[in-house]
Amino acid sequence: MVHILELPDFKPHCKVTIADVVLDLSYTYAVESGVISIEQLSRTLFAAQGCTAKTWGKCLRASPSAGATYPLQAYVETRLVEGLQHGVYQYVSPSPFKHLLEQISNKLPEGLGSFTVYFEENFEKTTGVYGRRGYMYVREELGHAVQSIILESSALNLAAKVRYVESSSTRVSCYVDIGLRGVRLQEKSFPVSSLPDPRPPSLCLEEAISIRRSVRKYSQAPVSSQEVSSILLWSLAGEPRPYPPLDGGYRINCYLVTRFVDGLRPGVYKYEPTTHRLESIGAGDYTRKLADACLSQEWVARAALNIILCTPSTEDLAAEIEAGMVGQNLYLSATSLGLGTVAVGAFFDDEVASVLGVSERPLYVFPIGRQ
Secondary structure (H helix, E strand, O other): EEEEOOOOOOOOOOOHHHHOOOOHHHHHEEOOOOOOOOOHHHHHHHHHHHHEEEOOOOEEEEOOOOOHHHOOOEEEOOOEOOEEOOEEEEEEEOOOOEEEEEEEEEEOOOOOEEEEEEEEEOOOHHHHHHHHHHHHHHHHHHHHHHHHHHHHHHHHHHOOEEEEEEEOEEEEEEEEEEEEEEEEEEOEEOOOOOOOOOOOOOOOOHHHHHOOOOOOOOOOOEEHHHHHHHHHHHHHEEEEEOOOOOOOOOOOOOEEEOOOOOEEEEEEEEEEEOOOEEEEEOOOOOOOHHHHHHHOOHHHOOOEEEEEEEEOOOOOHHHHHHHHHHHHHHHHHHOOEEEEOOOOOOOOHHHHHHHHHHHHEEEEEEEEOOO
């Protein structure tokens, strides 16, 4: 008989914003064992895989998925969760803001901290639609889910550690240990920059998680350079960055193709996370060329700007997970400012790189605009 435990319905109540969270990140603390409330456990799981809406009979989840194929299944190993027997549980969110755990083992799991979240990938769900490109999409989706855990555990004043075991083409091993905060391992620093100071978010983090959607229709009103600065600051800036390095280092470079941004001329820019600065590498409106490289997806052409994530490596699969981590930050930052974006993974790699004038492998394109 399967033991089922209903978790508390998810209702956004944490007043911490993404701007607050990136100043005090969970992964910059040592993870210690201690009793965690079931509320903290449930909110962390919901941030990664919870159902936020239902359309055409299918749940839309807190983390985006290519074509809503949802190849990930979340599991949690519990050791010290108040009111919950230790063991291994499958996480299920069958309808908006409702979720539960199904126990599949009552053995005490080894591990760090109070509980561990991990994911099982069913690549065929996505590769059956997108072919071999789907392997990258699954790894990017894993990055989105892992980063949501990092952000929510930060908001809940917990510590988290991502354990990454090198991927194969058909398997990913990534675990997130969560517990009480021990000593601080890293201090977060933000650079002084010529870019405008960030604009305060209009939503708290949990509200942004709850309403995040993939938005493909934009007005032709410009986005401000202050909003662009905010998105970049909360997604990529500083040392360390607002997401943990996998296997000891960061692999993602960031580029912008701007069209309607107050205070920025149309052109191609490279973003430098450690200094929070933009370097102009091409003047003029390259948006139509970028859209053509993205299989003529019109939302790329109509966006006020596009953010492109690339990696210098052609073989490093961890870069694809990292792109998803940055992508979740971009989604939630844009949503927190009332802007819209969508993750675009369908494009001709060489043509996107040519538009940017780089010899790197593009992983994601994020058009951003006013709704």
